[in-house]
Amino acid sequence: MTILHFTVPPLPEYIISGTTTANIGAKHPNRRNIGVFDLLVVRQGCLYVSENELGYDIEAGSFLILRPDAHHYPTQGCTEDTIYYWLHFQSSGLWSLDEHCTVPKKEELPELQPFTSNYFTIRVPQFSNLPQPQKVYDLLDSLAALVQNGHRIQSLWRQQLLFQELIEQLAAARNTSVSSPSSSCAEQAATYLREHFREEFKAQTLGENINFHPVYIARCMQKEFGCSPVEYLLRYRIEQAKVLLLQTDQSVSRIAEEVGFNHAAYFTSCFTKQEGISPRKYRQQFS
Template sequence: MPIIHMTIPPLPHYIIGGYTLAPAGRKHPSRRNIEVFDLLVVTRGCLYIGEEEQHYEVSGGHALILRPDAYHYATRACQEQTSYYWIHFQTTGQWGLSEEAIAEERVVGTKELIEKAKERVLSSSFYTTQTFTKQLPQFTKLLQPSKMESLLNQLVLLNMNDHIPSVKWKQQLAFQEVIEHLSASMETQGPTPSALCAEQAASYLREHYRDNITAQELGESINFHPVYIARCMQKEFGCAPFDYLMRFRIERAKLLLLQTDLAVARIGEEVGFNHAAYFASCFAKYEGISPRKYRQRFSHG
């Protein structure tokens, strides 16, 4: 499987991205030498894509990076409704392609590390930039699809205000996490039990976010004790299951506020809130602004 190698620094940088819901029968566009990398992450359905002589079936939970210097095309139309994120990115550093990963440098002992440090101090290159290689699989099954989807959704939402320098900075930080997740999917040992539990819980919460979910129901659905689930999600996502669910509901609400004309109360219902006042309170807690003002700020921006 092709591996993309990038010399870092400079860091690969995010350019633009989006979310597409393709109906059955639609094909991915054919393009040649687009001069940027095109990352495709499918959440549901399947994209059928070729690049030069290589053909890929990119199904839910998989990612494909299309090269900037190659010809890519649809090998067939979507057979079902297919949802996916697309990200254009680039690097101004060197990059290349190989059929297998490069072995990591062997771990050196403490004594050798000290000697190398002394050499650097004495050499004229002490203050020069030290580069290294980042390896990315061109096509991979993601270790934590829900975590990747959260990051990509964050990037798409940040597009709304990317004329603000601080927002552009947040985009680049989020994108570096995307790169790290792609790189991590090359790990041969696979996800840890903690990561597997957290991923299953996150997937269930995202699928049933409109419902009133209890800790017991979540535990029964994925066959783990609620306390263990909470511990795993705190470790992998940095928050408890209920907080993860609330954050996801708020993210969905933000999309509806920006992309539809639905009333605020109706949007609250759509994302799992039974009472408009509670929705407004939770939204303000997480975003620091009411749903109505969030919509107004963007529409008048």
């Protein structure tokens, strides 16, 4: 497994991201030395890309980080409709591949400084499966929503925070070669909840649809996501509400209804508890 090493500080910096739907026959762009890292995360289908003559088949639930100093080009066209995220980022600090990582030694740091930073290395696989795809999709969807208001200071700050969470998820792939049973169950549950987030939650219905006992599902989601199915659903509904608050002029009560809340007051309470700010103030700070 090829590992990218990033010396921190400074942290890698998010630039821009988006989602692409590639039809059958579509290909990734042919580019050389673009100067930034290009993260590709496939959600559906398969993307065929080469970097310096090394080919990669990026299947659903996997990712590839293309280097800023390399030539990357399509190996072939998509053989099925493919949906993938792309994200550009940069690192103004040192970075390298595998054993060639150079972390500043103490004697190499500037002299006559009373304090110096604690340097460390973030190790991220260049190509791997995602341990928890749904978490990564959630982060990338949230970034896409914030890009709509990217000129606002609050939005820029939030983008960098979400990107650091994303890097943490990618780095975790280094220690996970095979999806565990609990991870698989949690991912299936999360996918179902996202697809049916506007509907009333029933643990029994969830269990019947993914063929696991509700108690086992709750245990798996607690282990993998740090929350129960109900808590996951609530968080996801709030994230969807944030998108609507930023991208539409709908009233708070209408948005509450759109994301699955029966009462606007309860929605406002949940939103404020999770975000530390009311829906109206959240919208105002980005307007």
